Amino acid sequence: MAKKEIPHAAPADTKDQVSWRERFAALGNLPAFFKLVWEVSPGLFLGNAALRLIRAAIPAATLYVGKLIIDQVVGLSRHANDDTNYIWWLVGAEFGLAVLSTALARAVALMDGLLGDLFANQTSIRLMEHAATLDLEQFEDATFYDKLERARRQTTGRTVLLSGVFGQVQELISVGFLAAGLAVYNPWLLLLILLAVTPSFIGDNYFNQRSYSLSRSWTPERRELDYLRFIGASDETAKEVKIFGLSGFLIDRFRSLSWEYYLKNRVIAISRAGWGTLLTALGTAGYYGAYVWIVMRAVSGQISLGDLTFLAGSFRQVRASLEGILLQFSSLTQEAIYLQDLFDYFAIKPLIHSPKTTRAFPNPIREGFVFENVGFKYTNSERWALRNLSFTLQAGEKLALVGENGAGKTTLVKLLARLYDPAEGRILLDGYDLREYDLMELRRNIGVIFQDYTRFKMSAGINIAVGDIDERTNQPRIETSAQRSLADTVIAKLAGGYDQQLGRSFGKGVELSGGEWQKVALGRAYMRDAQLIILDEPTAALDARAEYEVFQRFGTLTDGKSSVIISHRFSTVRMADRILVLENGTLLEIGSHYELLEKDGRYAELFGLQARGYQ
Ligand SMILES: Nc1ncnc2c1ncn2[C@@H]1O[C@H](COP(=O)(O)OP(=O)(O)OP(=O)(O)O)[C@@H](O)[C@H]1O
Numbered sequence: 001m002a003k004k005e006i007p008h009a010a011p012a013d014t015k016d017q018v019s020w021r022e023r024f025a026a027l028g029n030l031p032a033f034f035k036l037v038w039e040v041s042p043g044l045f046l047g048n049a050a051l052r053l054i055r056a057a058i059p060a061a062t063l064y065v066g067k068l069i070i071d072q073v074v075g076l077s078r079h080a081n082d083d084t085n086y087i088w089w090l091v092g093a094e095f096g097l098a099v100l101s102t103a104l105a106r107a108v109a110l111m112d113g114l115l116g117d118l119f120a121n122q123t124s125i126r127l128m129e130h131a132a133t134l135d136l137e138q139f140e141d142a143t144f145y146d147k148l149e150r151a152r153r154q155t156t157g158r159t160v161l162l163s164g165v166f167g168q169v170q171e172l173i174s175v176g177f178l179a180a181g182l183a184v185y186n187p188w189l190l191l192l193i194l195l196a197v198t199p200s201f202i203g204d205n206y207f208n209q210r211s212y213s214l215s216r217s218w219t220p221e222r223r224e225l226d227y228l229r230f231i232g233a234s235d236e237t238a239k240e241v242k243i244f245g246l247s248g249f250l251i252d253r254f255r256s257l258s259w260e261y262y263l264k265n266r267v268i269a270i271s272r273a274g275w276g277t278l279l280t281a282l283g284t285a286g287y288y289g290a291y292v293w294i295v296m297r298a299v300s301g302q303i304s305l306g307d308l309t310f311l312a313g314s315f316r317q318v319r320a321s322l323e324g325i326l327l328q329f330s331s332l333t334q335e336a337i338y339l340q341d342l343f344d345y346f347a348i349k350p351l352i353h354s355p356k357t358t359r360a361f362p363n364p365i366r367e368g369f370v371f372e373n374v375g376f377k378y379t380n381s382e383r384w385a386l387r388n389l390s391f392t393l394q395a396g397e398k399l400a401l402v403g404e405n406g407a408g409k410t411t412l413v414k415l416l417a418r419l420y421d422p423a424e425g426r427i428l429l430d431g432y433d434l435r436e437y438d439l440m441e442l443r444r445n446i447g448v449i450f451q452d453y454t455r456f457k458m459s460a461g462i463n464i465a466v467g468d469i470d471e472r473t474n475q476p477r478i479e480t481s482a483q484r485s486l487a488d489t490v491i492a493k494l495a496g497g498y499d500q501q502l503g504r505s506f507g508k509g510v511e512l513s514g515g516e517w518q519k520v521a522l523g524r525a526y527m528r529d530a531q532l533i534i535l536d537e538p539t540a541a542l543d544a545r546a547e548y549e550v551f552q553r554f555g556t557l558t559d560g561k562s563s564v565i566i567s568h569r570f571s572t573v574r575m576a577d578r579i580l581v582l583e584n585g586t587l588l589e590i591g592s593h594y595e596l597l598e599k600d601g602r603y604a605e606l607f608g609l610q611a612r613g614y615q
Helices: 020-027 032-040 043-076 083-131 143-184 187-216 220-231 236-241 247-299 307-349 407-414 440-443 460-471 475-485 487-492 515-526 544-557 595-598 602-614
Strands: 368-377 384-392 400-404 424-427 447-451 532-536 563-568 578-583 586-591
Touching: 020 187, 020 307, 032 043, 032 143, 043 083, 043 143, 043 307, 043 595, 083 143, 083 220, 083 544, 143 187, 143 220, 143 307, 187 307, 220 400, 220 460, 236 602, 247 307, 307 532, 368 407, 384 407, 384 424, 384 563, 384 586, 400 407, 407 532, 407 563, 447 515, 460 475, 460 487, 460 515, 475 487, 475 515, 475 544, 487 515, 515 532, 515 544, 578 595, 578 602, 586 595, 586 602
Parallel strands: 400 563, 400 578, 447 532, 532 563
Antiparallel strands: 368 384, 368 424, 578 586
């Protein structure tokens, strides 16, 4: 396949190289990791450790029993009248050890599996809990997303680390027993083993490091691959993919990107395989060197036939185990580095939070919200989305925001709900900075229905109840909210009523029309007993009659409460007490419908344009 050009530059490998120092430093994450595992289930943790300890002694014991059997058999052939019962006892013992070993292996694998599943669930929960504390701004940052993505991958992959580390300790103890046996005969054998395994250890470490660096530096691309896979085959995008004939475009992009990644991986895999074979051959030569020495000792009668099998067996096992340990060590440090991603993610701290001591939230709000020279810029943008904005949203006032696309209306609303904090100036509530109030309390007192509200693939009832999720079992409240937002007529037509699954993702889910969804989402505003209700283009998808009715009802609901409505429809806007006209993030005009018409400025111009359109 021809290699295609990737539209954006491939990432530099160098900046993501991981040094040895970093690898060892990453091992420092292990205690914190074990603490997490311990918290998941102390019982399984301890049980696992105990069984592995017993299992570690079995290889040496088995080899030793084997040696005794051979010596006994040889002795028997020399002195025919020796006791054969002892041999059968030994054979029985070896059989018992073999059975015990497999039983323990199964039990350990079972515990690893259970512990791994619990750990994955627990980590996912922590991931979601932490995500809930973070700022909206952090979610909009691509590097944050890469971190989140890497952390998400940790939730399922960490069981490998778990059994890896436990396995390492088990192997080490096992090697300890065997090595003790070898050392009794000749300590130099141990040195020879170490020399034999070192080359492949170094080789494996090197290649693991390269693999990790590649995978890490390719996080954004792998995220893009996941995204392409998703939009190429999903119910949400199927419509547009078909109509616009996008599948070829998406597949091409996926193919070229995945091909480039494959090629990079292949280079590493091939050199790893080549070098691995060579370095392991060196190890094998070391092993046979020692074997020759052992055989010569047996031939010259210095050691028994049993000793020969015991030594050869121990030597083979120590080498295999050591190789395993060293190999595992490099993948262990790699896993530990991945773990760093998880801890890095947990270490991200939100910038928007409640102060240590909070001010009591006014109930009712007396003076209202005051914007004092407020300015705000999105982190990934050079432009001020809002600048020099000063106005008052009085208690009980109904304010409409008007302005062309991108004027800053939604941004203003997000600042009110403290999804962002102003970069300049401040917003006061009843005379005090919004930042002095408890964040949760502020948000509880503000109900916002965003333009891009979420269509939860859950029941119709839950889709309304999300406005005040603690009240999700309060059916009368859900139904009243539905009546007010006209969602009741939508739900009446659903076979499952309020329990009807919405969206087509699960089971017998039903899809709603755009306007029907909007009525359901609007119900959320009525669920919430908020002091300030904000609707961002709440009726854009509604037909004219429904829009009229919604606003009649909204008027009565918000009596005595403050409300902010963003709309491009002037029939809606004119009902507000005052209208704030934004242009390029700054305030252009503010006043009632009639005041602004009289002023004959931008509002009058836009109003005239729309009115003429209806004539
Ligand atoms: N998350 C974001 N990151 C960067 N820039 C953003 C982000 N959201 C909005 N902007 C930019 O900020 C400006 C104001 O956007 P905002 O959504 O407040 O406009 P709006 O008046 O609500 O527009 P519309 O009528 O189209 O809904 C726009 O130029 C937009 O491109």
